[in-house]
Amino acid sequence: MRPRNKTERMVAELSAKLPAITEKQKQWAKDTCFEKIGYYNKGEVWCMSCGRVHEKAASPLGIDLVGDETVCPHCGTHLKLKNSRKRKSTERWYFTIATTCRGFQVFRHFIIERSMYKVSENISGGHEPYFSINEAVQNWITEDGKEYIMARPCKCIPHIYDAWNFCKPMSIKDSGSGRLRYSYSPDKYDINSEFVYPARRVIPKLKRNGFTFRCNKVSASSLAVMLLTDNEAEMLIKTKQYDLLYQKSVRGIPQDIKPSINICNRNGYRVKDASLWMDYIHLLQHFNMDTRNAKYVCPADLKKEHDKLLKRRNREEERQREIDRMREAQGWEKTYAQEKGRFFGICFGNEHIVITVVRSVAEMAEEGKAMHHCVYACGYYKKKESLILSAKDMNGNRIETIELNLKTFKVVQSRGVCNSNTPMHDEIISLINNNINLIKQAA
Numbered sequence: 001m002r003p004r005n006k007t008e009r010m011v012a013e014l015s016a017k018l019p020a021i022t023e024k025q026k027q028w029a030k031d032t033c034f035e036k037i038g039y040y041n042k043g044e045v046w047c048m049s050c051g052r053v054h055e056k057a058a059s060p061l062g063i064d065l066v067g068d069e070t071v072c073p074h075c076g077t078h079l080k081l082k083n084s085r086k087r088k089s090t091e092r093w094y095f096t097i098a099t100t101c102r103g104f105q106v107f108r109h110f111i112i113e114r115s116m117y118k119v120s121e122n123i124s125g126g127h128e129p130y131f132s133i134n135e136a137v138q139n140w141i142t143e144d145g146k147e148y149i150m151a152r153p154c155k156c157i158p159h160i161y162d163a164w165n166f167c168k169p170m171s172i173k174d175s176g177s178g179r180l181r182y183s184y185s186p187d188k189y190d191i192n193s194e195f196v197y198p199a200r201r202v203i204p205k206l207k208r209n210g211f212t213f214r215c216n217k218v219s220a221s222s223l224a225v226m227l228l229t230d231n232e233a234e235m236l237i238k239t240k241q242y243d244l245l246y247q248k249s250v251r252g253i254p255q256d257i258k259p260s261i262n263i264c265n266r267n268g269y270r271v272k273d274a275s276l277w278m279d280y281i282h283l284l285q286h287f288n289m290d291t292r293n294a295k296y297v298c299p300a301d302l303k304k305e306h307d308k309l310l311k312r313r314n315r316e317e318e319r320q321r322e323i324d325r326m327r328e329a330q331g332w333e334k335t336y337a338q339e340k341g342r343f344f345g346i347c348f349g350n351e352h353i354v355i356t357v358v359r360s361v362a363e364m365a366e367e368g369k370a371m372h373h374c375v376y377a378c379g380y381y382k383k384k385e386s387l388i389l390s391a392k393d394m395n396g397n398r399i400e401t402i403e404l405n406l407k408t409f410k411v412v413q414s415r416g417v418c419n420s421n422t423p424m425h426d427e428i429i430s431l432i433n434n435n436i437n438l439i440k441q442a443a
């Protein structure tokens with residue numbers, strides 16, 4: 001993209017004049033960005049620092065379980081062992097240099113790539129790691145928090161959003177395009193690299209507003225923009241509420257949470273899991289508990305208190321659903337009596353079983369509750385074709401609940417407690433079949 005205004009032109013010009021990366025910085029990146037590991041396979045360790053192989057007796061299981069270590073006899077590096085039959089390795093990492101230029105805060109993001117091949121020990125040479133270091137993106141941020149992007153173009157490779165084309169020069173980019181057009185993938189210009197070169201330059205206003213590289217979940221450029229444009233971000237960073245700051249950067253902090261954050265800060269309480277904590281504050285609000293009282297707002301065991309309230313709210317919702325169901329069911333009593341009333345007198349059985357028709361929606365609710373099945377919850381009282389009967393013993397204890405189809409006069413189901421079959425199941429079914437005429441006559 002061509003620069004469209006004065007500032008963009010200035011950024012493009014200044015960017016071209018930035019110094020090239022120094023040998024010292026390159027060496028730092030080589031030493032810092034890669035994990036010091038040795039790939040172990042069949043008594044051989046391939047050192048990822050110098051690329052050479054040495055022999056070592058180790059157990060693959062021990063490496064997986066305990067994390068065995070060794071020292072490379074060739075380069076003296078302390079290596080963490082990993083089981084791998086790899087003979088080729090390519091790794092790439094971002095690293096960042098923070099600098100300033102004519103009042104701009106500048107973050108320069110480089111990619112370091114290391115590739116190497118495993119070469120057998122008796123061949124000299126060819127084992128050394130090959131490094132390439134290239135600059136991909138620069139974030140230029142003004143004192144009032146406006147951001148300008150200088151970056152390489154990207155090659156079109158499916159599923160890789162940051163395939164920078166290092167053969168092409170850097171040019172000014174629309175800082176919105178990385179965020180909007182590619183909203184389904186990470187913002188390619190918002191780079192949060194784990195490695196920041198230790199000699200860092202920061203513009204005075206950012207320094208004053210509390211800028212730090214310690215808030216590692218938010219990228220340096222996003223953090224800088226937030227700190228230059230938003231007092232709340234400044235307050236959060238100065239009180240070391242890094243996880244709240246992260247939540248703020250990804251989804252914002254609701255207005256009603258803010259007084260509770262002040263309580264935390266007044267009590268020196270650091271919120272470690274901000275999304276859980278915000279849920280918890282909303283639960284406190286739900287139960288009208290004091291969200292300005294440190295006793296509630298700053299729990300020693302957040303997870304425990306959160307889960308306690310969550311359970312309470314689930315119970316409350318369950319009760320409410322029950323009330324709603326009852327209210328709905330009450331409205332059905334009249335219809336139920338009209339539709340099924342002609343069967344209410346029916347009663348039959350033998351010397352130890354009595355079978356009667358369920359006479360009201362309330363009775364069906366009781367049946368469902370006592371038997372732990374869904375005859376009531378599923379609204380069988382609404383079903384025109386269903387007749388629900390209850391089989392009890394001589395002491396009035398419920399044995400099974402029976403559904404009969406009024407069109408076919410066949411038993412659809414007959415179930416005991418928790419939908420089980422009882423020892424009297426077959427007896428109940430034959431009692432129904434033997435007395436089906438009573439029901440047919442009433443129908």
Ligand SMILES: [Zn+2]
Pocket residue numbers: 047048049050051052072073074075076077
């Ligand atoms: Zn080595």
